[in-house]
Structure formats: structure tokens, C-alpha cells
Amino acid sequence: MLLEETLKSCPIVKRGNYHYFIHPITDGVPIVEPKLLREVAIRIIKIGNFEDVDKIVTAEAMGIPLATILSLYTDIPYVIMRKREYKLPGEIPVFQTTGYSKGQLYLNGINKGDKVVIVDDVISTGGTMIAIIEALKKAGAEIKDIICVIERGNGKKEVEEKTGYKIKTLVKIDVVDGKVVILDK
Ligand SMILES: O=P(O)(O)OC[C@H]1O[C@H](OP(=O)(O)OP(=O)(O)O)[C@H](O)[C@@H]1O
Numbered sequence: 001m002l003l004e005e006t007l008k009s010c011p012i013v014k015r016g017n018y019h020y021f022i023h024p025i026t027d028g029v030p031i032v033e034p035k036l037l038r039e040v041a042i043r044i045i046k047i048g049n050f051e052d053v054d055k056i057v058t059a060e061a062m063g064i065p066l067a068t069i070l071s072l073y074t075d076i077p078y079v080i081m082r083k084r085e086y087k088l089p090g091e092i093p094v095f096q097t098t099g100y101s102k103g104q105l106y107l108n109g110i111n112k113g114d115k116v117v118i119v120d121d122v123i124s125t126g127g128t129m130i131a132i133i134e135a136l137k138k139a140g141a142e143i144k145d146i147i148c149v150i151e152r153g154n155g156k157k158e159v160e161e162k163t164g165y166k167i168k169t170l171v172k173i174d175v176v177d178g179k180v181v182i183l184d185k
């Protein structure tokens, strides 16, 4: 499939000690082909539970194209956790760490009791997913499903153990000797 094929040939750069892979779905670079975007969206819809869901939730920046296409296919609205503070009433700030960055994420637009599906491009250390789940719990949302396109490292397992939620992914990878390798899940 196109997702696996494009991952195998994508470039790797170092960000501190972190070997960062650069791929259209995770970075929008060098170019996002509609064929790939469609394949990823359809694969997410096939494994995801979008029944009776009020909102799709994602994190800035690279969850946004995914949430947009999923929203168009499912007719479910979406909420973006932004890195910018808006100071709106009820805004929920949470701390986010990744393998190469630290910062804040801000949640708006979720009401108590909302049924949500979380979607993101990658889960690596799991720091971002922990922040998203924490914010949604504070908002009183009911998390119906969590789907990430790509998993690498131990983040998925750690978040599952810590939170009790199951995280679905499309592909598991590792970065070995400057290359992406596809792993069995
Ligand atoms: O499991 P983790 O180690 O937290 O890594 C995963 C997160 O890293 C990336 O986000 P980033 O904050 O770099 O923003 P971007 O979408 O702008 O690249 C990606 O979009 C995930 O949200």
C-alpha cells in the first residue's frame, strides 16, 4: 500500500538525539498526494468507530489534514487542539512533550458528555496523546476511539497502560540505520 511504500523511502533527519522521519502524512513535506490522503482516510474509517460520535479531536499541526478529510467523509465536526492560547471561557491548557519538543496545547469546543474520536498522524513517545487525553477528561468528554496513522517506539503501549484506552494504528515503524523499516504489529 502507498502508506508503507512512501514510508520506506522517506528521508530521516536528526533533531537533537531523535531520528526524525519526514513523510507527507506527518510533515506535509515534500508533497501530499490526494491518493495517499484518500488511502489513509479510508483505512482509518475502516478500523475506527465513528458511530454516534459528536466530534473528531486532533492536535495542531499535522492532525489537521487528517481531521479535515475524515470530517468530510463522516460528516462529523472536528476540534483542533492548538499550540496558541485563545483565552476563551472554558479553554483547557495542557502540557505536551514529544521526542524533540515541549510546549502547551489548548482545548476549546468540547462540551461535557461529548463522544469523541481522537485522530493523530504519529504516536512516538506518547507525550502528545497523554496531553490530548488529559484535556478531554478535564472537559468531561467520552473517548470512543483513538486512531494514529503511524506508531513508532513504546509510546502507544505506555499510553495504553497509563490510561486504559486502546490505540489503533495503521502501520508500525522503526528508524534503523537512517531508514524507516515496517514492523509487524
Ligand atoms: O508521541 P509524541 O512523541 O508526542 O509525537 C507525536 C506528535 O508529534 C507530532 O506533533 P508536533 O507537536 O511535532 O507537531 P506537528 O504536527 O506540527 O509536527 C505529531 O503530529 C504528533 O502529534
Ligand code: HPA
Pocket: 019, 020, 021, 022, 023, 026, 027, 098, 099, 122, 123, 124
Ligand atoms: O519522526 C517523526 N516524524 C514526523 N513526525 C513525528 N512526530 C513524532 N515523531 C515524528
